[in-house]
Amino acid sequence: MMEAIRSGGVTGVLLLLFSAAPACGLVIWDESAVGDLGPESAPTPVVLVQGPNDVLGRIGTSNPQDPTQDSHDAIVFAIPAGHEWVGFELLFLRPNAPNQTTGFAVFEGSDSLTGVFLNGAPAAGMNVDLFDLLGLGPLPSGTYTMGVREFDSPGNEYSVRLITVPEPSALYFVVAVLGLVGMRSRPPWLGCGATYRSFFSR
Ligand SMILES: [Ca+2]
Numbered sequence: 001m002m003e004a005i006r007s008g009g010v011t012g013v014l015l016l017l018f019s020a021a022p023a024c025g026l027v028i029w030d031e032s033a034v035g036d037l038g039p040e041s042a043p044t045p046v047v048l049v050q051g052p053n054d055v056l057g058r059i060g061t062s063n064p065q066d067p068t069q070d071s072h073d074a075i076v077f078a079i080p081a082g083h084e085w086v087g088f089e090l091l092f093l094r095p096n097a098p099n100q101t102t103g104f105a106v107f108e109g110s111d112s113l114t115g116v117f118l119n120g121a122p123a124a125g126m127n128v129d130l131f132d133l134l135g136l137g138p139l140p141s142g143t144y145t146m147g148v149r150e151f152d153s154p155g156n157e158y159s160v161r162l163i164t165v166p167e168p169s170a171l172y173f174v175v176a177v178l179g180l181v182g183m184r185s186r187p188p189w190l191g192c193g194a195t196y197r198s199f200f201s202r
Contacts (some may be wrong), residue, residue, distance in 0.1 A: 027056060028047065028048065030056045037074055048079070050165065056159045060150035062152075071151055076143065077143070079139065083167060084164065085144065087131065088130040089129055090130055091127065091159040091160065093156065093157070100156070102158060103149035105148075121133050130160070
């Protein structure tokens, strides 16, 4: 924990706290259950929760000139005030063709037509840190569009994870409140002689 504070600051601590949570995120969209996502020009609105949010989909077409084909999937979502977008991961891509990659892009705004293109890059495999690949993040509160593109072969399964946490100033507030509470009464779970530092260092 202390190493996380030294190396990653408060955001590092927040990521560490969430990394201790169950590996499964909340599935906010599963195309096999609720239908195909819209394209980047008209992305599907989704609501993110605090923590990991997973999107499962299928992407690809053998005819990118046909607009009815599944060459684009996209979501649009808001990072509310007091939060930030700290994680963007490719959990897996199961390509239907050898050595195939799929494109992942981020826009600031409600779609690719009116938003600002922040970056995009191809990726494949499992557990790829897309923020690191794109040179993005953490991103502040705002509206964002995340797009997936595939013009090679149809039926490629993928899952991406988006992680949100309270921004550092919100954590400072929580820590300050905990400190004030601790000054007024020592919680029984701390035990005699225990400190908040020792509790959080467990
Ligand atoms: Ca799709």
